[in-house]
Amino acid sequence: MPAASPSEQNRPPDTVFFLSDFGTADEFVGVVHAVIAAGAPGTTVIDLTHHIPPFDVRAGSHTLVRAVPHLGPGVVLGVVDPGVGTVRRGIGLEVVLTGGGTMSFVGPDNGLLVAAAEAASEAPIATAVELARDTLPIDRGATFDGRDLFGPAAARLCAGDALASLGEPIDPESLVRLMGGVVERGRLHDGRDCLRAEVLWVDHFGNLQLAATVADARVAGIPARGTIELAARIESGRVDPDGLPRSLVPDGVHLRCVEAFGDLKQGEFGLLVDANGHLAVVAGEASAAHWLNVVAGELLILAW
Amino acid sequence: MPAASPSEQNRPPDTVFFLSDFGTADEFVGVVHAVIAAGAPGTTVIDLTHHIPPFDVRAGSHTLVRAVPHLGPGVVLGVVDPGVGTVRRGIGLEVVLTGGGTMSFVGPDNGLLVAAAEAASEAPIATAVELARDTLPIDRGATFDGRDLFGPAAARLCAGDALASLGEPIDPESLVRLMGGVVERGRLHDGRDCLRAEVLWVDHFGNLQLAATVADARVAGIPARGTIELAARIESGRVDPDGLPRSLVPDGVHLRCVEAFGDLKQGEFGLLVDANGHLAVVAGEASAAHWLNVVAGELLILAW
Amino acid sequence: MPAASPSEQNRPPDTVFFLSDFGTADEFVGVVHAVIAAGAPGTTVIDLTHHIPPFDVRAGSHTLVRAVPHLGPGVVLGVVDPGVGTVRRGIGLEVVLTGGGTMSFVGPDNGLLVAAAEAASEAPIATAVELARDTLPIDRGATFDGRDLFGPAAARLCAGDALASLGEPIDPESLVRLMGGVVERGRLHDGRDCLRAEVLWVDHFGNLQLAATVADARVAGIPARGTIELAARIESGRVDPDGLPRSLVPDGVHLRCVEAFGDLKQGEFGLLVDANGHLAVVAGEASAAHWLNVVAGELLILAW
Secondary structure: OOOOOHHHHHOOOOEEEEEEOOOOOOOHHHHHHHHHHHHOOOOEEEEEEOOOOOOOHHHHHHHHHHHHHHOOOEEEEEEOOOOOOOOOOEEEEEEEOOOOOEEEEEEEOOOOOHHHHHHHOOOOOOEEEEEOOOOOOOOOOOOOHHHHHHHHHHHHHHOOOOHHHHEEEOOHHHOOOOOOOOEEEEEOOOOOEEEEEEEEEEOOOOOEEEEEEHHHHHHHOOOOOOEEEEOOEOEOOOEOOOOOEOOEOOOOEEEEEOOOHHHOOEOOEEEEEOOOOEEEEEEEOEOHHHHHOOOOOOEEEEEO | OOOOOHHHHHOOOOEEEEEEOOOOOOOHHHHHHHHHHHHOOOOEEEEEEOOOOOOOHHHHHHHHHHHHHHOOOEEEEEEOOOOOOOOOOEEEEEEEOOOOOEEEEEEEOOOOOHHHHHHHOOOOOOEEEEEOOOOOOOOOOOOOHHHHHHHHHHHHHHOOOOHHHHEEEOOHHHOOOOOOOOEEEEEOOOOOEEEEEEEEEEOOOOOEEEEEEHHHHHHHOOOOOOEEEEOOEOEOOOEOOOOOEOOEOOOOEEEEEOOOHHHOOEOOEEEEEOOOOEEEEEEEOEOHHHHHOOOOOOEEEEEO | OOOOOHHHOOOOOOEEEEEEOOOOOOOHHHHHHHHHHHHOOOOEEEEEEOOOOOOOHHHHHHHHHHHHHHOOOEEEEEEOOOOOOOOOOEEEEEEEOOOOOEEEEEEEOOOOOHHHHHHHOOOOOOEEEEEOOOOOOOOOOOOOHHHHHHHHHHHHHHOOOOHHHHEEEOOHHHOOOOOOOOEEEEEOOOOOEEEEEEEEEEOOOOOEEEEEEHHHHHHHOOOOOOEEEEOOEOEOOOEOOOOOEOOEOOOOEEEEEOOOHHHOOEOOEEEEEOOOOEEEEEEEOEOHHHHHOOOOOOEEEEEO
């Protein structure tokens, strides 16, 4: 992403990157856009996605981590917030980007934002505040902080207010954090090397992004060419009514190690390094998630 | 919402708020954006939602009523229009906002816009016109007024044309109106007080917004704390093949009166005042609509 | 669409029209918006749709063909790209619009863009280049050309670079092309005239747009008023497990020839000229696709 010039560093941000679990069937997203347009006219609001599964803070966090390296300076407004209206804090974070300029993060203190703030820059979090809250009109409930707290905070940043003016400073160590994705090297009983990795994300095309990166693959010694095996059992939280793990990848699924989706025949399974630098289990013009019956959060075993 | 300063009052609107039942699978929405960009460059177009159920004028109207208090000055472009191409009128409405500035409404005269225009301001509708229509090229059908009539009208307003220049004046009394949502106080046969209220809206999270507002609740005497009952029968238009009402809320569903979603245990049912000031039947990190099998338009009975 | 004035012709484009099969559940679309905002600040990005069925280049091409006559000058960014990362070329095309100004097209050379480029202007394609490709960082896969190649190319055009500076010129004759939709006049065994036409597109409302235009209908002699028959057999690639064609429109479906959806009773089938000038099989406030069990790509027979 382009670096901000020194003179740009003191200019307020002109772009808000907006992620939520609001969906787009209702007017929620549009109303937040309107609040930002009213508070900071001329701001560009870019929707990252509003289809994070309802209440899935972890999915929202992963999505932000993937996105931030490509966004450049601005304000990230993230709202996946099952605790809205309770004592959970609203927070603002700020990091100085390696290329110059700053990126701010506004949303709930529930683990949604902090990993992304740390992925956005090599520098640590420079500023963290608990957002001060105006009193709401008494004839409305406090169930829409996107409209009433976080959207206005993002607008104030774009209108030129410093993050520090939006609330009391807090210790970044006090922020709620999620656990990272599982990546483990090992050896199967038949002597083959293996890598056990969590499925972080199933994308629109049914590709399975693993927690393992290309660096993990290199350390583990996964061959860059040839074929490896997706070992039979998926160890998963999903359990059948009879108490057995529900999802079993059939024995003998082979993954061809390729560089591009188009290197696979239609329906053929493969393993590649995806556009985020993670290993991904994919299929040629088909949904690996569908044909392997895998969802985000499961553990897959690659063996070779 | 911020008030426009006196000098802003004569500036043309710079924002269009766009709602439709077009969905986003096709190019309809993008084409209307392009028409506005071509006719009034620099206009900000904010999508409220395009997922109003097809032809559901009532749902579109409710959505606009909820949204307008949060939008500020601009043009509301609303297109849910089963009568496109027939004799139904295309209309433009204008109200002066309490905080200053004006809000215009452009769309079909089928009840979609008028309640929102009245909700946007304490002042009555200041101007109402029937939009004049250009002759279409003969090699295309008149089935896309969003592109051919309403979008261009919104663009003309943003380009500086007065609403009165877009067509002949009409009497606001002549506008098509929908009936309001049902709210009735009563007493059950066992002596308990009750409130019967229509479900106006089921949102993305499965929350059931009732037609009853916090003011209705106060008048009816619904306790602000404690537990009330969602009485068994849903009186509904939905009927089973055997002629019985299809949806029955199981006996004995209790709603805990809370202030926030997060005050409920996962899956617990509750009643709260939502962000629009309406009563809503909700569930902790779950869909009340799904678990209670309720859709918009049904009548629920709260008893205490 | 408004014509650009002569002085505008040398200004870089300020609008990108973006179509893809990315869906909106992930951050893909937002990241491409961010890349464009970073490379060409102030550019308006209009999303045509991102819900082209995955890998369906033909559907993407049809959608662009329908949209371009209504877009005006700018850059069309189209990404439906099962061959990403393989040897297929990335291309840029440019046409001079009849009304003045230019429209550029950026995306994969797989048939997605060329028909739209030819539909946008009466003039032939003025410039065609193979996009030059930067070397990617080694720790990421080459699976997201929307972010890494096409989005940046669109941004460079909006920042003022000429298309010719983005890669080596190529011969427009060398571009990959799709076959057009089927339209055939004929006569049924019972002596009635008929028209066999491919279903190009099933829209959000379930309307079936045929490849036949109003001009085709005139040549074939389809009556403008009255009723015609949708002949029984749909000849289709869809086959039942027992080898029989899967979709059979029931005998005797009659289509009333009308001008507007609203001229039909609820659930009544009709035929009209749609907003793109094509014949469309529709139903009054209902989905013709659902009730006739028809999908895009099938052949329908109209008989009269």
